[in-house]
Amino acid sequence: MATNPRPQQQLAVWNDPQAVPYVHIDRVTKKFGDFVAVNNVSLKIYKKELFCLLGGSGCGKTTLLRMLAGFEEPTSGKLFIDGVDVTDLPPYERPVNMMFQSYALFPHMTVEQNVAFGLKQDGVAKDEIATRVDDMLKLVRLQQFAKRKPHQLSGGQRQRVALARSLVKRPKLLLLDEPLGALDKKLREHTQFELVNLQEQLGVTFVVVTHDQEEAMTLSSRIGVMNQGEIIQVGTPKDIYEYPNSRFVAEFIGNVNMFEGRLIEDEPDHVRIDSPEMGGTVYVDHGVSSAPDAVVSAAIRPEKINISTEKPAQTDNVTQGVVKEIAYMGDMSVYLVQLASNKIVRVTQPNTYRHADDSITWEQTVYLSWHASSPVVLSE
Amino acid sequence: MKQSSTFRISVLVFGFAFLYIPILSLIVYSFNKSRLVTVWGGFSTQWYGRLLENRQILDAAWLSLKIAAINATGAVILGTLAGLALARFGKFRGRTLLSGMTTAPLVMPEVITGLSLLMLFVVMEGAFGWPAGRGFTTITIAHMTLTLAYVTVIVQSRLSSLDDSLEEAAMDLGARPAKIFFLITLPIIAPALVSGWLLSFTISLDDLVVTSFVSGPGSSTLPMVIFSKVRLGVSPDINALATIIVLLVTIGVILAGIFMARQEKRRLRDMQMAAAAK
Amino acid sequence: MSARAEAPRRHRHSAGVQLILDFLHRLPPYRWTQARLVRWGITGRTAVAAIPYFWLLLFFLVPFIIVLKIAFSDARIGIPPYQPLVQWMEGGVMQINVHLKNFYSMVEDSLYWKAYLNSIKVAGISTVLCLLIGYPMAYAVARAQSTWRHILLMMVILPFWTSFLLRVYAWIGILKNNGLINNFLMWTGLIDEPIVMLQTDFAIYVGIVYSYLPFMILPLYSNLEKMDLTLLEAAADLGARPFKTFMTITLPLSLPGIVAGSMLVFIPAVGEFVIPELLGPSDSLMIGKVLWQVFFTKRDWPAACAVAIALLLLLVIPIVLLQRAQAAEARGAHR
Numbered sequence: 004m005a006t007n008p009r010p011q012q013q014l015a016v017w018n019d020p021q022a023v024p025y026v027h028i029d030r031v032t033k034k035f036g037d038f039v040a041v042n043n044v045s046l047k048i049y050k051k052e053l054f055c056l057l058g059g060s061g062c063g064k065t066t067l068l069r070m071l072a073g074f075e076e077p078t079s080g081k082l083f084i085d086g087v088d089v090t091d092l093p094p095y096e097r098p099v100n101m102m103f104q105s106y107a108l109f110p111h112m113t114v115e116q117n118v119a120f121g122l123k124q125d126g127v128a129k130d131e132i133a134t135r136v137d138d139m140l141k142l143v144r145l146q147q148f149a150k151r152k153p154h155q156l157s158g159g160q161r162q163r164v165a166l167a168r169s170l171v172k173r174p175k176l177l178l179l180d181e182p183l184g185a186l187d188k189k190l191r192e193h194t195q196f197e198l199v200n201l202q203e204q205l206g207v208t209f210v211v212v213t214h215d216q217e218e219a220m221t222l223s224s225r226i227g228v229m230n231q232g233e234i235i236q237v238g239t240p241k242d243i244y245e246y247p248n249s250r251f252v253a254e255f256i257g258n259v260n261m262f263e264g265r266l267i268e269d270e271p272d273h274v275r276i277d278s279p280e281m282g283g284t285v286y287v288d289h290g291v292s293s294a295p296d297a298v299v300s301a302a303i304r305p306e307k308i309n310i311s312t313e314k315p316a317q318t319d320n321v322t323q324g325v326v327k328e329i330a331y332m333g334d335m336s337v338y339l340v341q342l343a344s345n346k347i348v349r350v351t352q353p354n355t356y357r358h359a360d361d362s363i364t365w366e367q368t369v370y371l372s373w374h375a376s377s378p379v380v381l382s383e
Numbered sequence: 384m385k386q387s388s389t390f391r392i393s394v395l396v397f398g399f400a401f402l403y404i405p406i407l408s409l410i411v412y413s414f415n416k417s418r419l420v421t422v423w424g425g426f427s428t429q430w431y432g433r434l435l436e437n438r439q440i441l442d443a444a445w446l447s448l449k450i451a452a453i454n455a456t457g458a459v460i461l462g463t464l465a466g467l468a469l470a471r472f473g474k475f476r477g478r479t480l481l482s483g484m485t486t487a488p489l490v491m492p493e494v495i496t497g498l499s500l501l502m503l504f505v506v507m508e509g510a511f512g513w514p515a516g517r518g519f520t521t522i523t524i525a526h527m528t529l530t531l532a533y534v535t536v537i538v539q540s541r542l543s544s545l546d547d548s549l550e551e552a553a554m555d556l557g558a559r560p561a562k563i564f565f566l567i568t569l570p571i572i573a574p575a576l577v578s579g580w581l582l583s584f585t586i587s588l589d590d591l592v593v594t595s596f597v598s599g600p601g602s603s604t605l606p607m608v609i610f611s612k613v614r615l616g617v618s619p620d621i622n623a624l625a626t627i628i629v630l631l632v633t634i635g636v637i638l639a640g641i642f643m644a645r646q647e648k649r650r651l652r653d654m655q656m657a658a659a660a661k
Numbered sequence: 662m663s664a665r666a667e668a669p670r671r672h673r674h675s676a677g678v679q680l681i682l683d684f685l686h687r688l689p690p691y692r693w694t695q696a697r698l699v700r701w702g703i704t705g706r707t708a709v710a711a712i713p714y715f716w717l718l719l720f721f722l723v724p725f726i727i728v729l730k731i732a733f734s735d736a737r738i739g740i741p742p743y744q745p746l747v748q749w750m751e752g753g754v755m756q757i758n759v760h761l762k763n764f765y766s767m768v769e770d771s772l773y774w775k776a777y778l779n780s781i782k783v784a785g786i787s788t789v790l791c792l793l794i795g796y797p798m799a800y801a802v803a804r805a806q807s808t809w810r811h812i813l814l815m816m817v818i819l820p821f822w823t824s825f826l827l828r829v830y831a832w833i834g835i836l837k838n839n840g841l842i843n844n845f846l847m848w849t850g851l852i853d854e855p856i857v858m859l860q861t862d863f864a865i866y867v868g869i870v871y872s873y874l875p876f877m878i879l880p881l882y883s884n885l886e887k888m889d890l891t892l893l894e895a896a897a898d899l900g901a902r903p904f905k906t907f908m909t910i911t912l913p914l915s916l917p918g919i920v921a922g923s924m925l926v927f928i929p930a931v932g933e934f935v936i937p938e939l940l941g942p943s944d945s946l947m948i949g950k951v952l953w954q955v956f957f958t959k960r961d962w963p964a965a966c967a968v969a970i971a972l973l974l975l976l977v978i979p980i981v982l983l984q985r986a987q988a989a990e991a992r993g994a995h996r
Contacts (some may be wrong), residue, residue: 072894072898073893073897074897074898093897094894094897094898095897095898095900095901095902100898101895102893103894105889105891107889107892107894107895109892109895109896109910110892110914111913120896120899120909121899121900124899124900124901124905168895168899172899173830173899182791234664391797391800391805392801393807394798394800394801395798395801395802395813398794398797398798399816400814401794401871401874402820402871402874403816403820403833403985405827405828405831405835405871406832408835408841409827409834411829419839422919459710462713463718464709464712464713465710465713465714465717466709467709468709468710468713472709472710474707474708477714481713481717483713484717484718484721484722487719487721488721490924490925490928490929490976490980490983492928492929492931492949493929493932493934494932494934494952494969494972495969498728498952498965498966498969499724499725499727499728500720500724501725501964502731502962503719503720504725506727526719527720528716528720531713531716535713560706585822588824589824590824591935592934592935595957606824606826609824609826609827609830610935613826613830613833613939614938614939616833617830617833617837620832621827621830624764624827625823625824625827625830626957627829628824628827629823632822632823633819633821636818636819637815640811641813643811658895
């Protein structure tokens with residue numbers, strides 16, 4: 004496996020080997036019949052983190068979440084929350100609450116009754132229930148809707164009721180299943196920031212399941228990318244985006260151009276890849292430890308490629324192609340450039356100046372180039 | 384979790400025992416040699432032979448079958464029209480009344496329905512001379528009134544569970560309303576019509592109370608004959624008759640069940656294939 | 662594969678129908694009729710709605726009006742051909758007396774009162790028993806694995822398709838003195854002489870619960886089956902134990918199903934005739950049986966009509982409850 008050195012991380016809790024994880028998922032496997040939904044997953048999540056499980060549908064992220072909540076029993080492995088083994092605890096005895104994708108608001112109860120439900124189960128005194136429910140509704144700005152039934156609320160309001168209901172019990176861990184999935188795009192963006200603020204304010208540990216990579220990037224302190232029941236990579240949003248550890252992660256998060264090629268130079272401070280697909284050589288300014296002559300891929304993000312009509316003065320990291328498509332997106336423009344090998348390369352350029360894209364047009368021959376620090380070398 | 388599933392299984396065992404032991408006892412005792420129905424006197428099929436010799440029961444069964452078949456057919460036609468009107472014509476004048484009149488017979492005690500229909504037939508005969516006397520015609524009319532309600536409900540719910548874009552598409556493609564009905568709507572609701580027909584047939588075959596009111600001398604249906612015999616106590620040939628009916632119904636229901644399960648399976652497989660293709 | 666094989670056949674069939682219809686549309690009688698109908702403002706739609714409408718008006722609504730008139734012994738009935746009607750129609754002054762008599766006697770005669778109250782009692786107790794047996798069954802069926810669910814549901818419906826009369830009859834053989842239960846109990850030695858069960862109120866309850874149990878189970882099943890199970894998970898997540906979850910979430914949400922099922926049992930049970938006649942004591946007072954006797958034995962038609970009207974009034978509230986519950990189920994909304 005090719006490894007890419009990373010710049011020194013700021014001192015985060017997950018880099019401290021002494022730190023005690025708050026949630027510890029220890030070699031957990033879940034099978035449904037022959038189907039392995041979660042395959043030997045181990046994960047450490049720390050206090051006050053906002054951890055996102057990201058993956059496509061059927062990747063096992065929701066099953067993992069449901070095991071944390073207690074709705075599914077692991078086939079093997081253990082779950083610890085705050086040092087306590089909760090593997091065999093039923094959901095109603097776990098110090099965990101969940102916000103459901105459908106919100107699962109009780110339709111026959113008012114907003115107030117919904118929020119009070121969990122406290123009632125714990126036998127909290129009436130006065131205390133009233134004040135805590137009131138405080139919670141104040142926090143999510145739903146005080147004036149306290150007496151309404153769920154069907155009298157808008158989607159965004161329902162989402163806030165669901166959030167209030169799961170937070171009012173002050174859980175050690177809040178699980179959120181696609182918390183913004185049912186909201187429209189505008190509302191979702193607004194709510195994302197609200198969610199982060201609320202999490203910081205209350206200091207509760209969040210585990211969020213989502214299939215939306217943008218959402219994961221905005222919300223989380225760390226992301227765990229899942230595929231086919233396994234965790235592929237865990238890291239901060241920046242780690243995941245800039246230093247994906249596999250083709251899967253690189254392609255799943257954002258857009259990427261992959262050039263397959265052969266390692267022709269493998270030095271500690273640089274590598275050089277000969278890629279006929281790209282029509283030149285890729286020079287990367289850091290070393291990778293890999294077998295010589297190995298077939299690898301160089302992954303380059305579209306925004307890290309420079310497009311110009313004049314030939315840049317460099318011999319590596321440059322290629323030539325014909326512009327096939329231009330999509331004007333407002334804040335930026337997307338170019339699809341066809342290389343001599345017929346490979347289509349995606350390039351994005353910010354529209355910093357109003358008439359910046361006028362110089363490049365369809366069927367024009369252009370040069371693509373990038374900095375030696377941009378490519379990531381992936382061997383799998 | 385384990386505890387609750389044991390609870391559920393025992394509930395089902397006791398519940399179905401309650402539902403099926405009486406029926407099974409009918410069947411077992413139909414093969415009893417002894418006349419004393421509940422005292423076992425050895426295996427015998429003699430009561431089936433007796434049943435086949437009993438002209439009264441056979442005549443009544445034949446009459447009941449005829450009425451049931453005509454009734455079911457008529458009820459399906461009328462019920463389809465009513466269901467179509469209620470599900471597809473939007474709001475029209477008198478819709479509430481029509482909807483009320485189609486659902487009311489479902490919840491009306493049979494003694495009331497029977498009595499009121501008899502009064503109508505008496506008054507009609509006095510006024511127009513029709514229906515002359517009571518028997519086949521009046522029983523069929525009464526049963527149709529009763530069972531068309533069931534067909535209407537089945538057809539209406541089937542139609543409203545399907546959106547009307549299919550019919551709209553046909554109309555958009557230039558089909559006349561009548562053609563749309565025969566080419567589009569009818570094939571869609573065909574399963575509902577089959578179950579409506581079977582239900583109407585069964586209800587008609589089984590009805591005692593309404594029939595007793597509106598039938599006349601010489602037109603005793605099967606339930607009326609059974610009732611008059613059963614009133615006097617148990618009789619083994621009735622057990623034999625019950626066994627035959629239970630057997631026929633069971634075969635019918637199981638066949639229908641297999642058919643529906645197969646359709647469901649096919650639908651699921653199609654959906655999976657569609658999902659895989661995506 | 663099979664779907665592909667079927668498609669051409671269905672297509673051919675449709676083409677045949679279309680051909681016939683096209684042919685019919687070209688025939689002069691069709692065109693003539695259509696032109697006439699359009700001139701009269703009658704479209705196909707009107708005809709479709711009008712046929713069942715007319716049928717139900719004539720055979721369902723009008724009969725009630727006639728029953729009402731006979732119960733009030735209205736003079737405008739005309740000359741009825743039947744003896745009881747004629748007798749009761751004679752004498753102008755008498756008519757008003759008779760008019761009051763039918764309803765007056767229902768208040769006066771304790772027989773009617775007792776029959777009403779007893780019918781409500783019997784139907785009410787039977788409904789509660791049905792609910793107590795039917796709810797757990799509906800719950801168990803609704804929460805069974807989906808492969809089992811269809812089979813179990815079919816098993817609930819199956820008795821409903823076999824003859825009602827014969828199913829009631831089966832209980833005679835089970836409950837009578839030398840019947841199945843007594844024989845069994847005497848064989849085990851638990852009792853020395855038979856317990857009298859047939860021709861008691863107990864037998865009526867058994868008969869009604871047995872006959873109408875599917876009516877209770879089906880609406881409850883359809884409610885419980887479509888219940889959003891994440892609500893139950895949410896309750897568990899918020900700390901409610903299974904029993905508490907059932908009481909606070911499942912039960913309140915299944916209320917429309919409970920009301921619908923209960924009314925579907927209560928309404929026919931109140932007017933029940935066959936079960937008290939076959940299983941109950943000979944002097945059992947059920948309003949359906951009383952109506953039957955007044956009509957067939959006493960041959961007093963106006964009194965029978967008055968009893969029918971009173972029975973109908975008794976059922977107005979249950980019928981309204983049933984319709985509201987069914988509307989709530991259809992909406993899928995909860996209060």
